[in-house]
Amino acid sequence: MHPAYSVIFFTTASGMGYGLLILLGVLAQAEMLPASRLLGLASLGIALSAVTFGLLSSMRHLGRPERVLRAYTQWRSSWLSREGVLATMTYVPAGLFAAGWIGFGDVGGIWRFCGLAAAVLAGCTVYSTGMIYATLRPIHAWCNRWVVPTYLSLALFTGALWLNAILLLFGHATAAAPLVVLLTLLPALYIKWRYWRFIGSTRATSTPETATGLGPIGKVRLLDPPRTQTTYVTREMGYRIARKHAAKLRRYGYVFLFAIPFVLTVAAAGTASWMAAGAAAAAALSGSVGVVVERWLFFAEAKHVVTLYHGAQAA
């Protein structure tokens, strides 16, 4: 699948923002969130900016962005519509949570429940994003049980990296934040590893034989494509990445997304120096680079069964 930068930026930035929002809501519920208004401004500011810029970036993917309000109408059938509805709904409790925290310096009482509601809706939004991909049967690398957990776990993990960095940068060193980073890293790493193993060892059930129905005659191969140049379908659905490049990028993904943040987070844990804050910020930046690599591969490595009509022998 063609890796569109607008969609990659959207899913990684808004994923991180929603992950951060979920963690802030949960920490508020556990009464572990400092009521500092500056911290509220920084953390909710980063979370909601990431979400908002991500959503605006996704609009660049549209051919007729001025009609985007239409996308709220089909939530009964479409995960893309549900994602839009939930993303918009999340702003309401998130805005109230921000009003309490930044405006009144209060993360308890009614504001706490706003934070929890924002966390639940943010989780549902990321789930919907994952379901958009996980329900596309023509794409084997997406339509499997590892995709939704990947989206959820990476949203939480990248959110946790930024949470840890923000807390340290604003002088709120806690034992909990690095622990949250490590607790979200482990499932994210495991799920991504299983995902890559899954797509490396399995193929779509469709073949050139089932695509054409000519299997009873014998092995099917394309003799003549129905075009002289590339078409929308071959460009959008026929994107291919060399296997050696994919392997290299996966290693970069593991290093930037998991290895560097792990080392830096452990190094920064338990101290409150400016160096610790710098290490945590570097961990967050490294994780953000890593998740972009991961998301780019998520598209570039995915094969669509329509390629079977255009010369591919497997999808």
Place this chain on the structure above:
Amino acid sequence: MTSLPRDPGPKKLGLVIDLDTCVGCHACALSCKEWNAGGVAAPLPDWDPYGAEPDGVWFNRVHAFEAGDGADGRTVHFPRSCLHCDEPACVTVCPTGASYKRQEDGIVLVDEDLCIGCKLCSWACPYGAREYDHDAGVMKKCTLCIDRIYNTNLPEAERVPACVAACPTSARHFGDLGDPESPVARLVAERGGYDLMPEMDYRPVNKYLPPRPKHDHAASGPGSAVSPVTEPEPEGESRFLRWLDATLSR
């Protein structure tokens, strides 16, 4: 409304394509392009049509496949267009209600005034039936020539899709596949008509008729299959990707 009709009618208009008689002349594809360049989906754009890399939106494209090897091998011309599926995920994924399946005859259409051009429907289609018009910013697809088949301004004999009217070998048949007594349904039953990619479970309405078995020529020597057309790797589409390719190739 992109939910599928709750009470789908008995009528399922569609095509039956005979792979035995198709000669791969592309008349159906050209006729489709000509009609639809002026029909409900108009304009059906072309980009750089006389240049080095012509590109454009087509609703019907003709492939050629080889199946089997040697004397048993066959070359099969294979027209491919929207199959107007009974379970069209292209419709249910649509966030705007632009894509819909008609209750009265099962035709899958796009309302271009509602489409936001998110392209998700084209991802959801296993058959590559939908092509994006980046001039209009909306998705386009085969309409089963809805502006011909119900067009009372045309003589009754011409009220068939343009591709069917154009076919010189009568390899394309149009009719109601929901009625088991219709000529098209009987043709499917007689000839063993089948679905493309049945494992996707989209339940296409259009059916394909397999090539008839070959006559047994006694003197069939050891034939050699033509090597398939292989395509070059796509060029890096941007300087960044070319740089990435070069860097990673080191």
